[in-house]
Amino acid sequence: MLLGCIGDDFTGSSDLGNTLVKAGMRAVQYAGTPAAPAAPEVEAGIVALKSRSLPRAEAVRLSLEALDWLHAQGCRQFLFKYCSTFDSTPEGNIGPVAEALADALGTDRVIFCPAFPAAGRMVFQGHLFVGNRLLSESGMENHPLTPMTDPDLRRWLARQTARGVGHLPADAVWAGAAAARARLDAEVQAGRGLVVADAIRDQDLVTLGQAVADLPLLTGGSGIALGLPGNFRAQGLLSAEGPRWRGQAGPAAVLSGSCSRATRRQVAHHVAGGAPALEIDPEAVLAGRASARQAADWALAQYGLPLVYSSADPEAVRAVQARHGTGTVAARLEAFVAETARLLVAGGVTRLITAGGETSGAVVEGLGLASLEIGPEIDPGVPAIRAGRDLVLALKSGNFGAEDFFAKAAACLEGAGVPA
Known part of the structure; x- marks a missing residue:
């Protein structure tokens, strides 16, 4: 294994795998830290954790455990992958995990770049932009678990860490890898070893990848990996044969728990098109009036592509959280989704599409999936995934995907438009 990756959620980890596979690396995503060694043909291993919203001490512990396993696989470089909207609270977990990994690897410099x-x-x-809006005006300020209210990543990261926070500006990146390395050196010498890097184009991310080719650790969104396969290829370390994909026939279903704007548009598009859809009321789940068995039985009885969703307006979500507690609501809904997924697969579903990081994590854990083969891209940042001989998945981050993503994903998972 060449590149060892630690993701703080499942959808972001598959997003990273998508980037690496497109660049020609053989990537496998693991659900948590494996107990056994990786297969010898794996070039990039991605340990997907569900650590984004955990207490910081637990997130650090799990991340260091993953690092130890990846180190034992012979990895030459390590990447801590988090969301492209820098999802975190003022207490963490991005900063604390990155610091702990840096300490373990003995490095005095780490770049942070969630650009995609x-x-x-x-x-x-x-500053982080989502489209033409600052992060704090993008809808992420309403996230139920990690509301992002400050677009200045330097300020946000400084609240989470003990080390100094620096900046690698766009003009240094545009000047090339050598100039970027020189600016990084200057920031470290000034006592600012955690460096937020500007990037507004894919080429900027490739330049940054080249600039940190010799560093043991980097952090960011999946885009920061764009330049890494080229570094390994230049050393003659990559296999000439890229990964292959085969589609999967059989029934499909969608489970959506994200409240992001993108997912709510996808749900609205699906419903407007006349596809079968069942909205789940969180209050009914909490009161025991709605069960996973009812939802799964409904979906299995439908024709077409059934959607089971709890993707409500953020105000409605906050109201439910205020009445019952954020942790209680999240735990009950994730348990509902996990059990629904188990029943759907047991009932014959072979193509399962999920929307939302917490939802996707609950599904992967609920199905007891250990490793996932990364396949072709469905939409930017979202690959098809094979989870077993007869099961394929699309694990979508809430903010990703076009309006017709659900139907597009179902077709791709079946093999439509994918070279044999």
């Missing part, structure tokens, strides 16, 4: 231009995420002057 293909999905509209750009960093300029240390």
Whole structure:
């Protein structure tokens, strides 16, 4: 294994796998830290954790455990992957995990770059933009678990860490890898070893990848990996044969728990098109009036592509959380989704599409999936995934995907438009 990756959620980890596979690396995503060694043909291993919203001490512990396993696989470089909207609270977990990994690897410099231009995420002057809006005006300020209220990543990261926070500006990146390395050196010498890097184009991310080719650790969204396969290829370390994909026939279903604007548009598009859809009332789940068995039985009885969703307006979500507690609501809904997924697969579903990081994590854990083969891209940042001989998945981050994503994903998972 060449590249060892630690993701703080499941959808972001598959997003990273998508980037690496497109660049020709053989990538496998693991649900948590494996107990056994990786297969010898794996070039990039991605340990997907559900650590984004955990207490910081637990997130650090799990991340260091993943690092130890990846190190034992022979990895030459490590990447801590988090969301392209830098999802975190003022207490963490991005900063604390990155610091702990840096300490374990003995490095005095780490770049932070969640940019992903293909999905509209750009960093300029240390500020994160989503499309043409600042992060704090993008809808992420309403996230139920990690509301992002400050677009200045330097300020946000400084609240989470003990080390100094610096900046690698766009003009240094545009000047090339050598100039970017020189600016990084200057920031470290000034006592600012955690460096937020600007990037507004894919080429900027490739330049940054080249600039940190010799560093043990980097952090960011999936875009920061754009330049890494080329580094390994230049050393003659990559296999000439890329990964292959085969589609999967059989029934499909969608489970959606994200409240993001993108997912709510996808739900509305699906419903408007006349596809079968069942809205789940969180209050009914909490009161025991709605069960996973009822939802699964409904979906299995439908023709077409059934959607089971709880993707409500953020105000409605906050109202339910205020009445019952954020942790209680999240735990009950995730348990509902996990059990629904188990029943759907047991009932014959072979193509399962999920929307939302917490929802996707609950499904992967509920199905007891250990490793996932990363396949072709469905939409920017979202690959098809094979989870077993007869099960394929699309694990979509809430903010990703076009309006017709659900139907597009179902077709791709079946093999439509994918070279044999």
